[in-house]
Amino acid sequence: MERIPILRIGNMLLVSIQVDLQDHTALMLQDDLSNRIVETGAKGVLIDISALEIVDSFIGRMISTTAAVSRVLDAETVVVGMQPAVAITLVELGLTLSGVRTALDVDRGIRLLSRGIDDRARGGDVIRDDYLAE
Amino acid sequence: MTTSPSEASTVIEVRADSDVVRVRQSVRDFAMAAKLSLVDQTKLVTAASELARNTLVYGGGGEARVRILERTGVAGVEVVFADEGPGIPDVDLALTDGWTSGGGLGLGLSGTRRLVDDFELDTAAGEGTRISIVKWRR
Incomplete structure (x- = not known):
């Protein structure tokens, strides 16, 4: 059975989808990612979809759900590399991927995630300081 | 089975996840x-991906027939999905934006219709x- 590899780089997980996704492969990736976030304590998830020729409602839902689940598990998700034709089709289909952060390529995605992780680390300190001051 | 476009038409059975990809x-x-x-x-x-999944999930499986059409010198591609499932009880409702029978994102048919030039639906209960x-x- 096909499985999408998940690479760990520092405190981020990197997934590059290079196959035409079957529904069950997409669901398995969603589960695998959630498990790996918990195992590794990763703070960021980068999903590269530059090789995907289409994103239909099922794959779109997988992406949205993954982003929502990772947020609950204290990790931020960024989807990178969406082809222009895919973006046009997604919007016309009515899928907006609300709540999913996107970047044009892997480089920008990593920068976006790193910034977010730093900000949240600082934000976390502030909250803790306030709490202790009370 | 190969799906060479030079063939007049190709029929693909839709019985499993992998068939949606095919x-x-x-x-x-x-x-x-x-x-x-x-x-x-x-x-x-x-x-086609949306409709193939509908054929599989709601229609209980069926087939997709793909062919090239020619109309006054203009080429097009037609895909026909057919199943022998329960049918769609209320077509107007099913074509309403945001409607879903559950499990989907509620943009199946109406969203799909926006992506194509021609869209015809025949259905009967049972x-x-x-x-x-x-x-x-x-």
């Missing part, structure tokens, strides 16, 4: 053969559903 690949081949633009190819393949879509070359 429908996508076949429709892509035909769309390229008909020289649709990349955006139009993507729209047609995405529409007798199945037949949906035909066409994308013409611009």
Whole structure:
């Protein structure tokens, strides 16, 4: 059975989808990612979809759900590399991927995630300081 | 089975997840053969993917027939999905934006219809559903 590899780089997980996704492969990736976030304590998830020729409602839902689940598990998700034709089709289909952060390529995605992780680390300190001051 | 676009038409059984991927690949081949633009190819393949999944999930399986059409010198690609499932009880409702029978995102049919040029739906309770879509070359 096909499985999408998940690479760990520092405190981020990197997934590059290079196959035409079957529904069950997409669901398995969603589960695998959630498990790996918990195992590794990763703070960021980068999903590269530059090789995907289409994103239909099922794959779109997988992406949205993954982003929502990772947020609950204290990790931020960024989807990178969406082809222009895919973006046009997604919007016309009515899928907006609300709540999913996107970047044009892997480089920008990593920068976006790193910034977010730093900000949240600082934000976390502030909250803790306030709490202790009370 | 090969799905060469040079064939007059190709029929793909839709019985499993992997068949949805095969429908996508076949429709892509035909769309390229008909020289649709990349955006139009993507729209047609995405529409076909939605409908193939509907055939599988709601129709209990069926088939997809793909072929190239010619109308007054303009080429297009037609995909017809047919199943013998329960049918769609209220077609107007099913074509309403945001409607879903559950499990989906509620943009199946109405969203799919926006992606193609022609969209025809025949359905009868207990007798199945037949949906035909066409994308013409611009």
